[in-house]
Amino acid sequence: MEKTVQEKKDSRLEALFIDELKELYGAEQHQLNVLPLLKKAASSLKLQNVLANHLDATREHVQRLAVIFEKLGHPVEARMSAAILGIAREAEQVIETTEKSTATRDAGLIVAAQKLEHYEITSYGSLAQHAQTLDWDEIEEILESSLYEEKEQDDLLTTLAENYINKEAGRE
Numbered sequence: 001m002e003k004t005v006q007e008k009k010d011s012r013l014e015a016l017f018i019d020e021l022k023e024l025y026g027a028e029q030h031q032l033n034v035l036p037l038l039k040k041a042a043s044s045l046k047l048q049n050v051l052a053n054h055l056d057a058t059r060e061h062v063q064r065l066a067v068i069f070e071k072l073g074h075p076v077e078a079r080m081s082a083a084i085l086g087i088a089r090e091a092e093q094v095i096e097t098t099e100k101s102t103a104t105r106d107a108g109l110i111v112a113a114q115k116l117e118h119y120e121i122t123s124y125g126s127l128a129q130h131a132q133t134l135d136w137d138e139i140e141e142i143l144e145s146s147l148y149e150e151k152e153q154d155d156l157l158t159t160l161a162e163n164y165i166n167k168e169a170g171r172e
């Protein structure tokens with residue numbers, strides 16, 4: 001039977017959604033490798049704590065995305081985005097080009113962590129909107145909870161940079 005225009009539109013959006021979901025899953029998984037490196041390179045205990053909490057949250061986010069794949073009856077699949085690999089490379093460059101145990105290095109690590117965070121905030125925000133359009137309420141809710149936590153992490157990093165680390169780096 002011929003599909004209605006609305007159904008056709010939805011199935012295309014569904015395909016786009018799955019594609020974006022794979023990319024976000026790849027990004028979250030890659031963060032499981034990147035965050036420990038950032039944490040190890042950080043000298044501020046506060047920054048180490050924020051990154052450690054972020055790592056815990058990331059494990060939870062990976063699980064939530066797997067649940068979404070399952071709900072959609074799609075195998076769990078990761079797609080590696082060039083953007084995430086590029087941002088991860090930038091984080092390595094910060095470590096290579098700054099001195100160990102300096103606030104300047106910590107300031108650079110925060111920039112890298114926030115670039116990762118902003119990528120994820122954009123992805124979660126867009127996917128949550130698409131889920132809403134597709135009337136996938138439960139999936140939208142799952143995405144919103146991770147989006148909320150990503151924003152929280154981002155705010156923590158901003159506060160840490162503005163109140164402590166950037167000032168200290170300015171005195172080095």
Ligand SMILES: [Fe+2]
Pocket residue numbers: 028057058061120150
């Ligand atoms: Fe995340």
